Amino acid sequence: MAIESKISVEKSERNHGIDLLRIISMIMIVTLHVLGQGGILDVIEDNSLKFAIVWLLEMICLCSVNCYGLISGYVGYGRNFKFSNVIYLWIEVVFYNFIFNLLSFLSYKFGLTTVFYGDFYEILFPLKKSLYWYFTAYFFMSFFIPLFNVIIQRLDKKILTYAMLTLIVSICLFYTIFYFPISDNVFLISNGYSIVWLSTLYFIGAYVKKYNFLRDIRMCKYIVIFIFNCFLLLGLKFLETNNMIVPGIHYAVMSYANIFSLIDGVLLLSCFSRLKLNKLTIYFVNFFFPVTFGVYIIHLQQYVWNHILMNRFLFCTEYNSGTMLILILLSALGIWLVCSLIDRIRMKIFDIFKVKKHCEKLEKWGRNIFNKIYDKYFSETMQ
Numbered sequence: 001m002a003i004e005s006k007i008s009v010e011k012s013e014r015n016h017g018i019d020l021l022r023i024i025s026m027i028m029i030v031t032l033h034v035l036g037q038g039g040i041l042d043v044i045e046d047n048s049l050k051f052a053i054v055w056l057l058e059m060i061c062l063c064s065v066n067c068y069g070l071i072s073g074y075v076g077y078g079r080n081f082k083f084s085n086v087i088y089l090w091i092e093v094v095f096y097n098f099i100f101n102l103l104s105f106l107s108y109k110f111g112l113t114t115v116f117y118g119d120f121y122e123i124l125f126p127l128k129k130s131l132y133w134y135f136t137a138y139f140f141m142s143f144f145i146p147l148f149n150v151i152i153q154r155l156d157k158k159i160l161t162y163a164m165l166t167l168i169v170s171i172c173l174f175y176t177i178f179y180f181p182i183s184d185n186v187f188l189i190s191n192g193y194s195i196v197w198l199s200t201l202y203f204i205g206a207y208v209k210k211y212n213f214l215r216d217i218r219m220c221k222y223i224v225i226f227i228f229n230c231f232l233l234l235g236l237k238f239l240e241t242n243n244m245i246v247p248g249i250h251y252a253v254m255s256y257a258n259i260f261s262l263i264d265g266v267l268l269l270s271c272f273s274r275l276k277l278n279k280l281t282i283y284f285v286n287f288f289f290p291v292t293f294g295v296y297i298i299h300l301q302q303y304v305w306n307h308i309l310m311n312r313f314l315f316c317t318e319y320n321s322g323t324m325l326i327l328i329l330l331s332a333l334g335i336w337l338v339c340s341l342i343d344r345i346r347m348k349i350f351d352i353f354k355v356k357k358h359c360e361k362l363e364k365w366g367r368n369i370f371n372k373i374y375d376k377y378f379s380e381t382m383q
Contacts, residue, residue, distance in 0.1 A: 008326050014284050015075075015273055016275070016277045016281075016282050016286075017272040017273055017274065017275030017276075017277065018071060018074060018075065018269075018272055018273055019285045019286075019289035020272060020275065020277065020281070020285050020289070021071065021268060021272035022068070022071060022289045022292045023285065023289055023292060024272075025062070025064040025065075025067040025068055025071075025268075025292075026292040026295050026296065026336060027066035027167055027332060027333065027336050028060070028063075028067075028333050029061070029064045029065065029331070030059035030295065030299060030332045030336050031057065031061045031328070031332040032058065032061045032062070032064065033299065033309065034309075034313050034331050034332045034335070035054055035057065035058055035061075035285055035313075035328065037305060037309045037310055037311075038309060038310075038311065038312055038313030038314070038316075039310070039311035039312070039313060039314045039332070040054055040199055040313055040314065040316060040317060040328065041054060042057065043314060043317055046241050046242075047238070047241070047242070047264060049321050050317065050321050050324060051241075051382065052234065052238075053321055053324070053325055054324075054328070055237050055238075056230060056231070056234050057325070057328065059230045059231075059233040059234050059237070060230050062233070062254075062256070062261045062264075063261040063262075063264035063265040063268065063373065064190065065134065065256050066135070066192070066201055066256055066261055066262055066264075066265035067268055067269065068097060068209060069197070069198045069200075069201025069202060069205065069265075070201050070202075070204060070205035070265050070266065070269045071205060071209070071269065072138070072182060072198075072201070072202050073148075073201060073203060073204060073205025073206040073207075073208075073209070074205040074206065074208055074209045074273065075205075076145055076148075076149065076202065076206065076265070077152060077153075077205070077206035077209050077210060078149075078209070079149075080146075081142070081145045081149070082360075082363065083142065083148050083363045083366065084347065084359040084360045084362065084363040085359075086138075086139060086142045087359040087362055087363060088355065088356060088359045089135065089138075089139075089293060090126070090139070090216065091350075091355060091359070092134065092293065092297065092346070092350075093126040093135060093297055094126060094295065095146055095350075096297050096298060096301060096346075097126055097292075097301070097348065100118065100298075100301040100302070100303045100304065101118035101303075103303055104117045104118040104302065104303040104307075105118060105278045107303070107307075115306075115307075115308055117302040117303040117305075117306050117307055118302055118303060119302075123362075126341060127139060132297070132300060133193045133354075134198075134296070135296075135297070135330055137193070137194060137195045137197075137198045138198060140195055141195050141198050141199050141202065142245045144199065144240035145202070148199070148202055148206070149206070150209070152210065153210075157211065160207060161207075163203070164203060164204060164207055167200045167203065168200075168204075168259070168262070171189055171196075171197065171200060171257050172257055172258060172259035172262055189255075189257050191254070191255040191256060191257060192255050192256025192257040193256070197256065197257050202266075204262075204266065205269060206223070208266065208269055208270060208273075209273075213266075213270065214266070214267070214270040215270065215274065217270070219271060219274075222267045222268075222270070222271045225263070225267060226264050226267050226268070229260040229261075229264050230260075230264070232260060233253060233260050233261070236253045237253050237254075240253055245350070249271055287344075288340055290347065291339075291340045291343035291344055291347065292340075293342025293343075294339065294340070294342070294346060294347075295335075295339040295340055295343065296334055298339040298342055298343065299339050309335075311369075313327075313328065313331055315327075316328050316331070346349065
């Protein structure tokens with residue numbers, strides 16, 4: 001007996017366009033953090049040209065987290081899920097937790113910092129860290145992915161479409177527009193920082209792959225709709241800033257679960273899945289896409305987040321609008337590049353110690369235990 005999903009496994013070439021989207025989405029996530037944790041959004045004067053520029057950039061990048069959730073469904077559907085990959089990610093998080101906790105401790109001990117940015121107790125338990133919310137949500141969602149794949153394959157298109165649209169209407173419209181405190185407990189969305197929302201994105205991403213959704217739309221239409229949504233979100237932010245809309249609309253503006261950011265994410269997923277890249281671009285993608293998760297974990301370490309990033313990019317606002325935009329983008333690219341190169345070193349270390357193979361052995365061991373328990377206690381149906 002095996003616990004693998006009974007689904008047809010697709011054997012196809014790797015989609016380098018999707019891998020490129022991983023890279024771009026991570027750069028966008030870093031940009032969000034430069035704007036937010038970097039302090040820029042807090043000091044920009046309301047209704048100014050700089051206000052329009054930084055908030056438009058924020059709205060452009062807001063769909064980046066959704067892109068990752070959608071990619072998980074697009075890539076995961078049609079494949080037997082490997083729990084060894086999740087174990088590998090866990091070990092990667094633990095590795096960086098140890099390194100940066102040690103670095104923070106030494107910095108504090110030798111007077112380089114006045115605060116110890118870390119917690120040695122949480123090194124082995126990264127799920128407790130709120131900064132790693134995406135990893136926590138993905139970790140727990142991963143146990144349901146085999147079930148998701150079976151459901152998505154067996155449901156006919158009409159029922160699956162109904163289920164998907166019901167989720168979108170319930171979350172993206174009712175929750176984000178007509179928000180009131182009790183609905184957060186009912187929907188468990190938390191502005192998109194949740195397992196429920198990530199699971200919804202998985203379903204949508206798998207739907208896009210299964211039915212080649214939006215494949216017939218021209219690229220120019222993708223761009224027009226994407227830009228329109230970003231400017232629409234900017235307009236909503238302007239209205240919110242000037243108290244010209246009801247307070248509840250705030251959640252439609254900055255929530256990952258807002259309908260416009262979801263549409264932008266789906267458009268990017270469909271667009272990049274169609275890209276045909278040249279050999280040089282493929283080489284670039286193959287070098288950088290495996291380290292995107294490392295970029296996420298490194299720059300969200302408490303030491304980096306609170307000591308290196310916090311309010312460190314206020315200097316960008318001292319320049320004119322054009323220069324400010326360039327400095328913000330260069331800062332985000334710099335953080336992404338440095339973290340990427342650091343994680344390439346980590347990959348070499350993991351290869352030396354054959355971490356991947358050990359994770360596969362651990363998964364096999366876990367499956368064997370489950371199979372024995374199932375065969376002994378659950379395989380026979382009670383009459």
